[in-house]
Amino acid sequence: NAGVIQTPRHKVTGKGQEATLWCEPISGHSAVFWYRQTIVQGLEFLTYFRNQAPIDDSGMPKERFSAQMPNQSHSTLKIQSTQPQDSAVYLCASSSDTYEQYFGPGTRLTVL
Amino acid sequence: GDQVEQSPSALSLHEGTGSALRCNFTTTMRAVQWFQQNSRGSLINLFYLASGTKENGRLKSTFNSKESYSTLHIRDAQLEDSGTYFCAASMATGGNNKLTFGQGTVLSVIP
Numbered sequence: 001n002a003g004v005i006q007t008p009r010h011k012v013t014g015k016g017q018e019a020t021l022w023c024e025p026i027s028g029h030s031a032v033f034w035y036r037q038t039i040v041q042g043l044e045f046l047t048y049f050r051n052q053a054p055i056d057d058s059g060m061p062k063e064r065f066s067a068q069m070p071n072q073s074h075s076t077l078k079i080q081s082t083q084p085q086d087s088a089v090y091l092c093a094s095s096s097d098t099y100e101q102y103f104g105p106g107t108r109l110t111v112l
Numbered sequence: 113g114d115q116v117e118q119s120p121s122a123l124s125l126h127e128g129t130g131s132a133l134r135c136n137f138t139t140t141m142r143a144v145q146w147f148q149q150n151s152r153g154s155l156i157n158l159f160y161l162a163s164g165t166k167e168n169g170r171l172k173s174t175f176n177s178k179e180s181y182s183t184l185h186i187r188d189a190q191l192e193d194s195g196t197y198f199c200a201a202s203m204a205t206g207g208n209n210k211l212t213f214g215q216g217t218v219l220s221v222i223p
Contacts, residue, residue, distance in 0.1 A: 031209060043198065043213035056208055089153060099143060099202070099209055100160040106153055 002026075004104030006092050012110045013082050021077045021107045025094030031055075032075045033093040033101060034067060043091070049075060082111045115139050118199055118214025126222050130170075130187035133217045135199035137180040142204040144175045144182040145211065149196040158184070158197075177204070189221045 005024040013019050025032045034046040036059075047057040049069040060067065064082075069075040079086055089108050093101040117136045125131055135144070146158040159166050161175040161182070170189075175182040182199055196218050200211035 033210060035211075035213075042215055043200070045210045045212065048210055056210055059210075091155070093211075095209065098160075100145065100157065101209075101211060102157060103147075103155040108153075 004092055004094050004102055006090075006104035006107050008107060009105060010108045010110075012112065014112050015083060016081050019079045019082050019086075019109055019111075021079075021090050021092075021109070023075045023077070023092030023104060024073055025075070025092070026096075026102060027073075029094035029096045029102075030072075031095045031101075032069060033095070034075070034077050035091045035093065035103075037089040037091060037106070038087075046077070046090075079109075082109075084111045087111045115203075115212050116199060116201055116214040118217060120217060121215060122218045122220075124220045124222055125186070125189040125193075127190060128188055130185065130189060132186070133184045133197055133199070135182045135201070135214050137182075137201055140180065140204040141177060141201035144173075144199055144201045146173055146182075146184050147198045147200065148193075149198065149216070151195065155198070186219075189219075191221050191223065194219055194221045 007022045031050045033048040037043045045059040047060050047067045052069045064080045067077045089106040091106045093103045095101045115138050143162045145160050147155040159173040165174045170187050172185040196216045198216050200213045
């Protein structure tokens with residue numbers, strides 16, 4: 001079991017560019033979660049899917065951020081017109097019906 | 113306000129000693145997870161508890177949902193235990209499984 005896979009591990013973008021982050025959950029897991037970690041805010045929830053359906057996006061910034069789960073094997077988090085304050089480590093987690101979440105290694109996004 | 117209050121924020125232990133980390137919850141939580149974040153930033157699962165106590169090697173964790181707290185005990189600390197420890201909990205109401213994290217405890221184990 002490879003665990004949760006996130007790509008890329010590091011991404012550097014210029015201000016105003018678009019960034020797409022990818023997550024492959026553990027095979028058989030029905031739920032996928034996105035979190036963001038910064039020094040100032042700590043670890044904060046963004047959004048989650050269950051059986052590919054969006055369940056809660058209450059943590060997502062209302063503008064520029066969107067997430068999708070087109071199939072059970074991957075989810076994407078897209079940030080349009082990136083800003084320096086979007087710089088963070090973006091973490092994806094998945095869980096089965098037992099609810100315990102397992103995290104990927106994260107994508108470190110740096111917006112210059 | 114913050115729903116998960118973790119303490120202490122930092123802790124230094126000499127090798128072979130032990131201590132406890134604590135998380136207090138300001139709302140009723142359904143379950144708690146404890147993680148160690150290593151030097152590469154990966155979150156390593158330590159415990160998942162819906163109630164009671166679990167033990168794994170030198171670590172033991174308790175979750176008391178009625179009194180709204182969870183603890184992580186470390187005994188016989190080793191150098192490799194250094195890192196940042198997080199508790200995270202999911203709310204009991206609403207059926208939502210998203211995790212709310214504590215602020216973390218930076219543990220330094222000293223030779």
